[in-house]
Each structure stands twice: as C-alpha cells, then as structure tokens.
Amino acid sequence: MPVTDEAIDKIKAMIVEGELAPGSRLPREADLAERLGLSRSSLREAVKALSLIRVLDVRQGDGTYVTSLEPDLLLDAIGFVVDFHQDDTVLQFLEVRRVLEPAATELAAIRMTDEEVAGLRAILAELGESPTIEALVANDLRFHNHIAAGSGNKVLCSLIDSLSGPTTRARIWRGLTQEGAVRRTREQHEAICEAIEARQPEVARAWATVHVAGVEQWLRNALGGPESALPPA
Structure with missing residues (x-):
C-alpha cells in the first residue's frame, strides 16, 4: 500500500473508531505523525487528500479539524465531479x-x-398556466428536492441533489423539442403529489419511476440519431 494511502487509512480509522469526533481538532502534525508511525510529508499529503473530499478542514493558523461529516457536505464532491461529464454519461446519471x-x-x-405535503402542493401551485421551460425545470428541481428531503434520509437526499445538476440541461432540451413534454411533466408531478397526499407509497413510487424514466427514454432516443447531441451549455 502506498505510504499516503496508509496515512489516509490511519486517519480514517481514528475517525471511524471515535477517537476523532466531528468538529474535533487533530493533534499537532509532529505528534500525530509520530503516534501513527508516519513521516510528516506522508501525513501532510493524507490531510490534503481528506480535506479535498471534505472529511478534514484545514484552517490556516488555527489547525486541522474533522468536519461535521454531514452527508450533504461529504457528497458535495460528487456534484463537482459529475458536472464535467458529457451528454452520453448523463444517461447513467x-x-x-x-x-x-x-x-x-x-x-x-x-x-x-x-x-x-402542503409545501409540496404550494411548489406546484407556483407555476402559471403557461410557464417557460426554464421556469418549469426550476420548479421541477424544487419539487424533487422537496420530496427527497421529505424522505427523512439525509444520505438519499444528498445523493439525489448531487445528481440533479448534470440532468438539468437534458430536461430543458426535452421541454423545448418534445411535443407534450411540458403537459406530461405537470400531469406526472400532480399524480406524484396526489399519491403522497393520499399516503399511497407504492403508487407514489410507480409515478416517480414513470416520470424519471420518461426523461431517460427521451434522451436515449435523442442520442441515437445523427443530430442527437444536446446543444452546448
């Protein structure tokens, strides 16, 4: 195992085992390196790597701290990475x-x-009779984020939120090019909301599947044609 990877594993072990709690400050570099049997340079590289993925927070002149380790913070790196993928990879998202x-x-x-649930209904009510595609997609993002937050699972919510960005442009292009896309989106949102209001989890799940699968299928068809590329961002 490379020395830096070993250093990362040792710091992670201290966090997982509770020796370093969220928000706690790491010991001085020299002391920690000696304690873990590492060189100061390998420890420094490990700290740099863990700070990039938001596990550690290096505060100039103050020291290095374990972050809150909240899911939305740790999963922020996913959103950063997925923003760089191209259109064909959007299908995977x-x-x-x-x-x-x-x-x-x-x-x-x-x-x-x-x-x-009333808040979800209010989000739908914000759209006028003839919204622009941009307004519809913005509303769509708020609608799905509200549902994800309502799941009560922070990890699931953070994952869904991080996947929203890379698919936004595909949603807009679908609304501009596919006949009836706006109407279907509004109808499906309404059906999802009604199922949630009625406390019908299986029905809500089914409508959500239909809703997301519709965008996915449209993009598969669009990318299969000779003029299928999405317009530049």
Whole structure:
C-alpha cells in the first residue's frame, strides 16, 4: 500500500473508531505523525487528500479539524465531479435517478408531515398556466428536492441533489423539442403529489419511476440519431 494511502487509512480509522469526533481538532502534525508511525510529508499529503473530499478542514493558523461529516457536505464532491461529464454519461446519471428517486418518493409518502405535503402542493401551485421551460425545470428541481428531503434520509437526499445538476440541461432540451413534454411533466408531478397526499407509497413510487424514466427514454432516443447531441451549455 502506498505510504499516503496508509496515512489516509490511519486517519480514517481514528475517525471511524471515535477517537476523532466531528468538529474535533487533530493533534499537532509532529505528534500525530509520530503516534501513527508516519513521516510528516506522508501525513501532510493524507490531510490534503481528506480535506479535498471534505472529511478534514484545514484552517490556516488555527489547525486541522474533522468536519461535521454531514452527508450533504461529504457528497458535495460528487456534484463537482459529475458536472464535467458529457451528454452520453448523463444517461447513467438518469439511470441512478430512476433507482433512487422512486425510493425517496415512496418514503416521502410515508414520512412527510402534513405541513411538508402542503409545501409540496404550494411548489406546484407556483407555476402559471403557461410557464417557460426554464421556469418549469426550476420548479421541477424544487419539487424533487422537496420530496427527497421529505424522505427523512439525509444520505438519499444528498445523493439525489448531487445528481440533479448534470440532468438539468437534458430536461430543458426535452421541454423545448418534445411535443407534450411540458403537459406530461405537470400531469406526472400532480399524480406524484396526489399519491403522497393520499399516503399511497407504492403508487407514489410507480409515478416517480414513470416520470424519471420518461426523461431517460427521451434522451436515449435523442442520442441515437445523427443530430442527437444536446446543444452546448
């Protein structure tokens, strides 16, 4: 095992075993290196790597701290990476959405409070009769994020949120080019909301699957043609 990887594993072990709690400060570099049997240079590289993925927070002049380790913080790196993928890879993100979002929607139908359900209904009500595609997609993102938060699972919510960005442009292009896409989106959102309001988790899951799969299938068809590339961002 490379020395830096060994150093990373040793620091992670201290966190996992509770020796370093969220928010706690790491010992001085020299002391920690000696304690873990590492060179100061390999320890420094490990700290740099763990800070990039938001496990550690290096504060200039103050020291190095374990972050809060909250899922949304740790999964932030996923959103950063997926922003660089090209159109054909968007299909893979949509495939993952098709797995995760129905599960979140099912949980939301069980766990959402009446107030949260009312908030979901309010999001739908914000759209006018003839919204622009951009307004519809922005509303769509808020709608799905609200449901993900309503699942009560922070990890699931953070994963879904990190996957939203790479699929936004595909959603906009679908709305501009596919006949009836706007109407179907609104109808499916309404069906999902009604299932959640009625506390019908299986129905909510089914509608969420249909909804995400529709975008995925459209993109598969679009990318299969000679003029299928999405317009540049």
